[in-house]
Amino acid sequence: MSHFSPPRALLLVLSAFVLPTGTVLAQNREDARLVTATQVLEELRATPDEHVPTWLLDRAYGVAVIPNVLKGAFIFGGRHGNGVLSSRDEAGRFSNPVFISLTGGSVGWQIGAQSADVVLVFATRRSLENFARGQFTLGASASVAAGPLGRSGEASAGVQAEIYSYSRARGLFAGVALDGTALMFDHKANRSFYGHDVTTDDIFMGTVKTSSESARRFIAAIVASQSPAAAGTAGTLIGPAPVATPVPAAAPAAPAEPAHSFPLADPKPGSEPH
Numbered sequence: 001m002s003h004f005s006p007p008r009a010l011l012l013v014l015s016a017f018v019l020p021t022g023t024v025l026a027q028n029r030e031d032a033r034l035v036t037a038t039q040v041l042e043e044l045r046a047t048p049d050e051h052v053p054t055w056l057l058d059r060a061y062g063v064a065v066i067p068n069v070l071k072g073a074f075i076f077g078g079r080h081g082n083g084v085l086s087s088r089d090e091a092g093r094f095s096n097p098v099f100i101s102l103t104g105g106s107v108g109w110q111i112g113a114q115s116a117d118v119v120l121v122f123a124t125r126r127s128l129e130n131f132a133r134g135q136f137t138l139g140a141s142a143s144v145a146a147g148p149l150g151r152s153g154e155a156s157a158g159v160q161a162e163i164y165s166y167s168r169a170r171g172l173f174a175g176v177a178l179d180g181t182a183l184m185f186d187h188k189a190n191r192s193f194y195g196h197d198v199t200t201d202d203i204f205m206g207t208v209k210t211s212s213e214s215a216r217r218f219i220a221a222i223v224a225s226q227s228p229a230a231a232g233t234a235g236t237l238i239g240p241a242p243v244a245t246p247v248p249a250a251a252p253a254a255p256a257e258p259a260h261s262f263p264l265a266d267p268k269p270g271s272e273p274h
Helices: 006-015 022-045 054-058 125-132 187-194 200-204 213-224
Strands: 062-072 078-087 098-104 115-122 144-146 163-169 172-175 182-185
Touching (some): 022 115, 022 187, 062 098, 078 213, 098 187, 125 200
Parallel strands (some): 144 163
Antiparallel strands (some): 163 172
C-alpha cells in the first residue's frame, strides 16, 4: 500500500516523463514544486485546529513553503528541501514566487521523522530584506521561533521572533526549531522558471512577470489561508484573486489615527492582537 496521497503520486509520475525540450522539462519541475507547495497549504487549511493561525498570516510580510524536506542520518544528521516564497508589498499584494532551498542540521527535528513539510511565516520586513541580500541563516540573519498553532494559539510568552516556523511530519503539524538552517535563493530554479537570470528584488518588486497558472494558484492558496478581511486586500502581482476570495464592496472608513502601510508594523510580531 502506497504512503503517497494520489495528487502527490501523480505529480511524481508526470515529472518522470521526458518532454521535448530541456527548457520545458525544467519549467515543469518548478511548476510541480509550486503545485506541491499549494497542496501543503490547502491541506493545512483543512485542519483549523492544527494550522498557522489566521491572525499571524494576516500580519505576515512573507510566507515560504518547503514541501518534503528530507532528513538524513549521515554524520550528525541534516535536512534539505526545495520550496517557494512569496513576499507582500505595502499595498498588501503577494509577489510572484521566489524559488528557494533549505539546508541545515537536525536540531529540533521531530523524533523519527524522515521527511516533513516546512512553513515559514516572516513577521517583519527586515527579515525579508536580509534574505534578499544573499545566503540567509535562520537564527542569525533573523530570529526564528516555533510558531503558535490553532484558531487562537499564542506565541510563547516573551518571544518576539522575526520568523515563525512550522513543520508537518506523519500527519502531525507543530512548531519546530530551525536555528542554524540556511535559506537560499535557488538561482537555477528561478532562471528556469522566468527564462533568464533574475534576482530576489526583481521578483519581489514585480520587475519580472509570469502567466503560470501554478504560480497563481500558489498565491491564491496563501490568500485563502488568511481571514476574509485580509484576503480582500491581498491581491497578487500575477493576476486577479480567485473568485472565492471575498472582496469588500466599498473601502473601509478612514481610521481616526494616521494610516499605516500594509501589513501593519507589529511591535510584537506573532503575538495575538487583542
